[in-house]
Amino acid sequence: MTTNTILPQKIRRSWLLVPASQKERSVTAAKSNADVVLLDLVEFVSDRDKPSAREGIAETVRELREGGAEVFVQVDSELLYADLHACVCPELTGIVIAHLESIAQIQEADTLLSQLEDERGILSGALEIVASLETAQANQDAFQIATASPRISGLTLGRAELVMDLRPEPSGEIHLMQYLMQRLITVAGAVGVQPYGAWCREPDRGLLATPENTSNAAIRGRAVGFKGSFCVLENQVEPLNSGFTPGAQEVDEASQLLKQYQAAVTEGAASIRIADRIFDAGASLQAQATIDRASKIAVHDQAKADAQAGRPVPAP
Amino acid sequence: MSILIRRSNLMVPVTNDRFVQGAWRHGADAITLDLEDGVVPAFKASARGLVKDAVAAVGKGAAEIFVRVNKEFMEADIDASVWPGLSGIMLPKVESPEDVIQASELLRALEGKRGIEPGTLNLIVLLESANAIWRVREIISAGERVSQVGIDESDLSAKLGISPLPEYDPFVYARGRVAIEGTAAGVQPVGIAYPLGAMASLLPDEDMLKIATDSKNLGFKGIICPHPSWISSVNTAFTPTESEVDFYTQVREVFAQAIAAGTAAVPFHGRMIDVPVDEWAKVVMATSTACRQRDAEKQTALAAASR
Numbered sequence: 336m337t338t339n340t341i342l343p344q345k346i347r348r349s350w351l352l353v354p355a356s357q358k359e360r361s362v363t364a365a366k367s368n369a370d371v372v373l374l375d376l377v378e379f380v381s382d383r384d385k386p387s388a389r390e391g392i393a394e395t396v397r398e399l400r401e402g403g404a405e406v407f408v409q410v411d412s413e414l415l416y417a418d419l420h421a422c423v424c425p426e427l428t429g430i431v432i433a434h435l436e437s438i439a440q441i442q443e444a445d446t447l448l449s450q451l452e453d454e455r456g457i458l459s460g461a462l463e464i465v466a467s468l469e470t471a472q473a474n475q476d477a478f479q480i481a482t483a484s485p486r487i488s489g490l491t492l493g494r495a496e497l498v499m500d501l502r503p504e505p506s507g508e509i510h511l512m513q514y515l516m517q518r519l520i521t522v523a524g525a526v527g528v529q530p531y532g533a534w535c536r537e538p539d540r541g542l543l544a545t546p547e548n549t550s551n552a553a554i555r556g557r558a559v560g561f562k563g564s565f566c567v568l569e570n571q572v573e574p575l576n577s578g579f580t581p582g583a584q585e586v587d588e589a590s591q592l593l594k595q596y597q598a599a600v601t602e603g604a605a606s607i608r609i610a611d612r613i614f615d616a617g618a619s620l621q622a623q624a625t626i627d628r629a630s631k632i633a634v635h636d637q638a639k640a641d642a643q644a645g646r647p648v649p650a651p
Numbered sequence: 652m653s654i655l656i657r658r659s660n661l662m663v664p665v666t667n668d669r670f671v672q673g674a675w676r677h678g679a680d681a682i683t684l685d686l687e688d689g690v691v692p693a694f695k696a697s698a699r700g701l702v703k704d705a706v707a708a709v710g711k712g713a714a715e716i717f718v719r720v721n722k723e724f725m726e727a728d729i730d731a732s733v734w735p736g737l738s739g740i741m742l743p744k745v746e747s748p749e750d751v752i753q754a755s756e757l758l759r760a761l762e763g764k765r766g767i768e769p770g771t772l773n774l775i776v777l778l779e780s781a782n783a784i785w786r787v788r789e790i791i792s793a794g795e796r797v798s799q800v801g802i803d804e805s806d807l808s809a810k811l812g813i814s815p816l817p818e819y820d821p822f823v824y825a826r827g828r829v830a831i832e833g834t835a836a837g838v839q840p841v842g843i844a845y846p847l848g849a850m851a852s853l854l855p856d857e858d859m860l861k862i863a864t865d866s867k868n869l870g871f872k873g874i875i876c877p878h879p880s881w882i883s884s885v886n887t888a889f890t891p892t893e894s895e896v897d898f899y900t901q902v903r904e905v906f907a908q909a910i911a912a913g914t915a916a917v918p919f920h921g922r923m924i925d926v927p928v929d930e931w932a933k934v935v936m937a938t939s940t941a942c943r944q945r946d947a948e949k950q951t952a953l954a955a956a957s958r
Contacts, residue, residue, distance in 0.1 A: 478785065513823060513824075514823065514824055514827075517821065517822070517823055517824030517825070518824050520781070520811070520821075520824075521781045521784050521785055521824055521825060521828075522781075522785065523781070524780070524781025524782070524784075524810070524811050525780075525781040525782040525784070525785035525786075534819070554816075555819050557813075557814075558813065558814070558815065558816040558818075558819040558821060559813065559819055559820075559821040560811045560812070560813050560821055562812070581814065585814060589814075600691045600692075603666070603691055603693070603694065604691070605664060605688060605689050605690055605691050606688075606689065606877075608853075611852045611853045611854070612850065612851070612852045613851040613852060613853070613877055613878060615688055615689075615805060615851070615877070616688035616805075616806075617688065617803060617804075617805025617806040617808070617809055618805055618850075620805075620806065620809035620810075621805065621808050621809040621813075621814060621815075623809075624809050624812050624814075625814050628812060
């Protein structure tokens with residue numbers, strides 16, 4: 336069993352969902368500044384359009400990768416063979432498995448990815464899996480799912496589909512959503528993968544979320560431990576990027592605190608009082624984590640800007 | 652019904668002589684001498700030499716005495732801590748059942764050598780990672796010695812990369828899991844309602860009483876206190892009030908009369924009194940009695956030591 340308690344530090348704040356059936360959308364997506372472009376073969380592609388959407392999807396993956404974003408493809412847990420054969424290429428970072436129901440499906444995807452890596456000249460084990468848990472059963476099994484393959488790098492939960500299992504309140508909110516989000520974040524932390532999601536409020540989902548509400552959902556999401564979230568409109572990308580980035584003031588306060596704390600430690604004191612707050616070793620670790628995260632994001636954003644400007648892309 | 656009363660547990664850095672000498676006066680049910688986060692790295696080794704005298708100094712008010720050890724120096728720290736007067740060890744950063752087993756073995760070996768009744772030293776386990784929260788059941792079931800379990804929300808926040816905001820509690824699930832698993836395993840869950848666990852601060856007594864009462868209502872049995880100003884509110888919040896005791900005394904009488912009259916459910920002051928309410932009444936009254944005994948012990952010791 337994995338006992339990695341340090342979360343991987345890949346910066347994936349914004350995942351822009353683009354229907355693979357709409358080629359023209361991928362052109363604008365490339366300029367959206369999303370950390371990840373998620374080409375979708377599931378939610379926004381009708382059954383009739385799936386064969387044509389699969390055609391040429393690998394080419395789209397390559398084009399998007401050149402623009403600096405990481406590229407994932409969202410595949411159907413029931414159509415893994417066709418979806419994975421269509422999208423696997425060296426420029427792909429990984430797949431999001433929608434409607435994930437069982438550990439067997441993870442194992443099936445893992446085996447298929449291994450075969451395709453082998454056939455297509457991709458480093459063995461490089462392709463990642465993000466599991467989207469959208470049923471009560473999948474959420475119950477979250478830990479087993481997250482440890483079913485070393486490829487799993489992230490977990491998320493699908494709110495719209497969960498409504499089918501866990502009825503919403505009259506407001507549209509799922510009463511258990513807070514519980515489910517925090518359980519997922521705990522499992523992700525225990526396994527050492529990233530939890531993705533935002534703390535949305537009805538009806539602020541998908542197409543209806545304004546940039547401002549997207550930003551608030553990201554800020555709430557980050558405050559409970561999510562590392563990034565999904566969106567469907569380009570004007571939701573920046574709110575996610577900024578909402579999941581420690582603000583300048585926050586980083587400044589963290590630096591100040593750390594300085595004062597370190598000064599106290601050299602004097603022999605292991606905690607400091609500022610006004611009514613007590614800051615201890617844990618608080619100093621929090622401050623350090625905030626500073627580290629902000630500097631990793633700065634490096635990431637610079638690399639993305641370089642790629643967008645056509646400068647050489649560093650190895651992912 | 653034997654009930655452990657350990658409502659307030661005051662953390663005191665063993666290297667701060669002024670705090671150590673004054674700790675017994677604050678009325679805490681327990682005092683934990685800190686060798687871990689309360690002691691800066693430069694003093695870790697010398698701090699061990701202070702524990703034996705500190706145990707004697709902080710015990711004057713009849714508080715139970717614990718030592719918080721460093722996980723990475725567990726053996727040396729426990730060896731420096733086991734002296735008559737000690738109630739047990741606070742074990743931080745526990746990640747697995749093996750950590751509990753290792754500490755238990757060390758305690759067992761030292762109890763014999765240092766003239767302490769075998770099996771009496773107990774453990775307060777602190778969980779500080781998502782992994783530990785997830786494995787709480789295995790961890791707290793790993794030995795008979797675990798008496799309490801709590802979350803260090805400050806360290807947990809850092810590990811999860813969370814900068815907590817006061818409006819959005821990130822640990823509703825973690826706290827609930829620990830409260831339920833602890834209760835189920837017969838291990839007292841300790842902890843405090845948001846946001847004081849993740850961001851400790853000093854509050855006016857009235858606010859402190861409210862947050863301590865909220866903590867009791869989350870299922871916790873006590874609070875680890877980083878500052879003496881928390882203690883009296885915490886003790887009050889975890890002690891059944893006089894009006895609760897009056898009410899449940901009457902509940903027991905009314906219910907006994909109902910049973911004698913051939914029914915097991917009876918209305919009383921707008922509430923239905925039945926078996927679970929009567930059972931709860933027994934718990935409240937036993938808790939009240941145990942709190943009174945504990946407070947009397949502390950008062951006697953305090954009076955004797957103050958003379």
